[in-house]
Amino acid sequence: MPLQFDGISIIKKSNIIYGGYCINHSIKFKNGATKNLGVILPTEEPLIFETKVAERIEIISGRCWVQIGENSDVIIYYAGQSFYVPKKSQFKIISEEIIDYICHIEGH
Amino acid sequence: MPLQFDGISIIKKSNIIYGGYCINHSIKFKNGATKNLGVILPTEEPLIFETKVAERIEIISGRCWVQIGENSDVIIYYAGQSFYVPKKSQFKIISEEIIDYICHIEGH
Numbered sequence: 001m002p003l004q005f006d007g008i009s010i011i012k013k014s015n016i017i018y019g020g021y022c023i024n025h026s027i028k029f030k031n032g033a034t035k036n037l038g039v040i041l042p043t044e045e046p047l048i049f050e051t052k053v054a055e056r057i058e059i060i061s062g063r064c065w066v067q068i069g070e071n072s073d074v075i076i077y078y079a080g081q082s083f084y085v086p087k088k089s090q091f092k093i094i095s096e097e098i099i100d101y102i103c104h105i106e107g108h
Numbered sequence: 109m110p111l112q113f114d115g116i117s118i119i120k121k122s123n124i125i126y127g128g129y130c131i132n133h134s135i136k137f138k139n140g141a142t143k144n145l146g147v148i149l150p151t152e153e154p155l156i157f158e159t160k161v162a163e164r165i166e167i168i169s170g171r172c173w174v175q176i177g178e179n180s181d182v183i184i185y186y187a188g189q190s191f192y193v194p195k196k197s198q199f200k201i202i203s204e205e206i207i208d209y210i211c212h213i214e215g216h
Contacts, residue, residue: 037118
């Protein structure tokens with residue numbers, strides 16, 4: 001996994017979700033693709049994210065517990081791993097440490 | 109003030125300072141310059157940052173109170189404003205909201 005993205009644009013202002021428990025920056029690639037690069041802070045309750053489009057969440061550092069859509073399974077994801085969330089679905093995520101992640105838009 | 113940086117590289121993993129009260133990403137420009145783009149979360153006590161090199165801190169969003177070096181003045185900085193910190197000095201910063209900022213390296 002490359003440690004950096006090259007040749008991108010980044011919006012200076014962050015996106016602040018759940019009062020700062022999720023903070024990310026939108027980055028844009030030359031081919032028009034957009035991703036969000038950011039962090040999720042530790043919480044006592046899971047954060048819930050709804051998807052409009054299909055997304056792949058890549059964990060860059062840390063460890064988190066994830067439940068996707070109607071599936072009741074909770075799966076642990078570690079740095080280097082990804083999980084896929086269909087469009088018009090949701091996922092719940094919780095961690096005990098700060099997670100670095102990338103949200104890849106997978107389709108509309 | 110442009111809303112974004114273009115043609116940059118960004119390190120995927122964030123820099124986490126003060127247990128997450130300051131989180132930034134290192135970005136690199138084609139000319140070799142490096143800046144840090146990130147956020148400072150609200151705290152009850154000021155965060156203290158020591159400078160090895162001269163830095164200019166640009167506030168992208170929010171409002172913060174800043175004290176630089178031995179100067180006892182506390183100055184409020186708003187979005188769009190910057191403050192300069194000499195090398196081998198320090199500054200104290202506190203805010204009641206999430207601050208977006210850029211740390212520009214001004215000299216060695």
